[in-house]
Amino acid sequence: MKPISKIKITGLAFGVVAFLATNLMAVPQSKQYPEYPQSNPAPAIEATATAPAKAYTEAPPAAAPTRPAATKTTTTTTTTKTTVTESKPATVVTTTTESKPAYVAPVSTGAIGNRFDSNLYTIEKTLLSAPGEVGSAYQYRVRVTALADITEVRVTEHLPEGATYVGSTPDVAKSGNDLNWGYASMRKGEQQDTVITVRPNMEGEFLTATKVCVDPVARLGFRAGSPRLAVEKIGPREAELDNRIDYTVRVSNVGTATAKDVVVVDNLPSGLRGNEAQPTYAIGTIAAGETKTVNIPVTAASQGQWVNKATVTASNAASVSAESPVNVVLSRIGVTKTGPERQTITRNATYTIAVTNEGSSTLNNITVTDDLPKGSKLVSASDAPVTQNNNQVVWNVASLAPAQSVTRNVTITAAEPMTTTNKVTARTGKGLTATAAATTIWDGPPGVLTEIIDNVDPIRVGDPVTYTIRITNQGAYREVNSQIRVIFSDEITPVTCSDKTATITGKVVTLPDMLLKPRGVITFKIEAKGAQEGVATTRLEFNSSFLPKPINKDETTYVY
Known part of the structure; x- marks a missing residue:
């Protein structure tokens, strides 16, 4: 018949308790006892593991006994099956023990001493260091692994008599032969290790026992959050008067719950104009972590510094605001060009170019380009232009502050009579442009011959006399x-x-203005009579736009 023992494992209130044992063996130095008769055997408790041999209760003989050749050595093996119940009345577990002749051998380092498995956790004890000698340090590990969420994990390690506690990692509380530690809670899959060091102070086999009690946990998770809005408004720092400005408003929910009934209101200042005084955009809900964007077009209506403020509200979150300042400016560049209206061929004509910042913002990277007319020739250009030839002169101006001006001069000449238009363009780095032009008529040198002659000289008082007047344009151009x-x-x-267009007023005959073509001639006659005795002087007075003053020609007639 096989001996049968009953081992009772008690279930604690709201928890599970399990007992686990690990065997340590120590012998004197330089001695090995390969076999001993078993004395007072006691069963070891384990789960799904094989327990080591029982502890000796009697000291071994002074010398190792000689084993007779005919003697058969046997070992004792204990197989234990354990059933654990959680938070229920105590359960009686029947353990069947099968005994055989015993053989005792030293325990090897790294061997698993015991393991207990339940549906809530496992306990595993592993011998890490076993020198096999009295007075040496033995080290083993107790590992608790959670198979579900558990709380109030309490571990008690019972050390046998003859084994002195040396230390543990982490530290534990010691009470007599018991070591106690615990964990407030463990999540499923979590592991906790405790390494214990003991020192046997006598020969024998030592049994350490581990008791673990836990409370199972049923968890129900839910979340409560709060929405929190954040807003960013993006727009240009500077805008041109009467131009369109595009603003971007980004609304983010940086909280932990959905923001509801979200509305964006753009509070436009007087210098900006939109489709309505306060453009309003309803964007609905914004989930936690989500961002929504609103584009707001407006027009720069007035010059000056303006602050555009957007306010975001929600039915379940605090309102937030963001501002975007803008400077509305008038960027305008002006250019003028002055020069002679007429000039004689082969002479020089100098033109003055003036570039002015007519706006309210600084103009940068200005290029001034003077396109020379075809047929002209460049004589000189001021202020070191970057380009100069008979076709074009180019200057660069770094910047112009509001109302600031710069001037540049260019001198050209022409060899043939012609009319030229000299055009200049000023362009800013942002593409603003202005143009101006100056027109010059290039004349050939004029040559006019004036003649007046009487047909009879002298004459009597009352006699007729005829004066012939001839004007000749001797120029060819x-x-x-x-x-x-x-x-x-x-x-x-x-x-x-x-000449029937002439008028006679008293002693003066006047002809209207007329054009005289190159090589052209004007001829007319005046009939007169002697009025009184004396030497008469008749004067031909000729004037033209090219003359600084009139040219006079006199004819004398003696009257008797």
């Missing part, structure tokens, strides 16, 4: 305008003129 007057002295009185 240009026509000239003419202003002609014939003035008589008291001795002669004009009567008629062959």
Whole structure:
């Protein structure tokens, strides 16, 4: 018959308790006892593991006994099956013990002493260091692994008599032969290790017992959060008057719950104009961690510094605001060009270019380009232009503050009569442009011949006399305008003129302005008579726009 023992494992209130044992063996130095008769055997408790041999209760003989050749050595093996119940009345577990002749051998380092498995946790005891000698340090590990969420994990390690506690990692509380520690809670899959060091102070086999009590946990998770809004408003720092400005408003929920009934209101200042005074955008809900974007177009209506403020509200979150300042400016560049309206060929014509910042913001990277007319020739250009040839002169201006001006000069000439238009363009780095032009008529040198002659000299008082006037444009390049007057002295009185457009007022005959083509001739006659005795002087007065003053030609006639 096999001996049968009953081992009772008690279930604690709201928890599970398990007992686990690990065997240590110690013998004197330089001695080995390969076999001993078993004395007072006691069963070891374990779960799904094989327990080591029982502890000796009697000291071994002074010398190792000689084993007879015919003697058969046997070992004792204990197989234990354990059933654990949680938070229920105590359960009686029947353990069947099968005994055989015993053989005792030293325990090897790294061997697993015992392991207990339940549906809530496992306990595993592993011998880490076993020198096998009295007075040496033995070290083993107790590992608790949670198979579910558990709380109030309490571990008690019972050390046998003859084994002195040396230390543990981490530290534990010692009470007599018991070591106590615990964990407030363990999550499923979590492991906790405790390494214990003891020192046997006598020979024998030592049994350490581990008791673990836990409370199972049923968890129900739920979350409560709060929405929290954040807003960012993005827009240009500077904008041109009457231009469109595009603002971007980014609304984020940086909280932990959904924001509801979210509305964006753009509070436009007086200098900005939108579709409505306060553009409003309803964007609904924003989940936690989500960002929504609103684009707001407006127009820069007035110059000056303006602050555009966007406010975001929600039915379940505090309102937030963001501002974007903008400087509305008028960027305008102006350019003028002045030069002679007429110039004689082969002479020089100098033009002055003035570039002015007519706006309210600084202009940068300005390029001034003067396109020279075809047929002209560059003589000189001021202020070290970056480009200069007979086609173009280019200057660079780094910047112009509001109302600031710079001037540049260019001198050209022409070899043939022509009309030229000299055009200049000023362009900023942002693409603002302004243009100006100056037109010059290039004339050939004029040459005018004036003649007046009487047909009879002398004459009697009352006798007729005829004066022939001839104006000749001797120039080959240009026509000239003419202003002609014939003035008589008291001795002669004009009567008629062959040019019917002429007017006679007293002693003066005047012809209207007329153009005289190159090589052209104007000829007309004035009929007069002697008025009184004396030497009469008749003066031809010719004037033209190219002359600084009139040219006079006199004809004398003696009257008797």
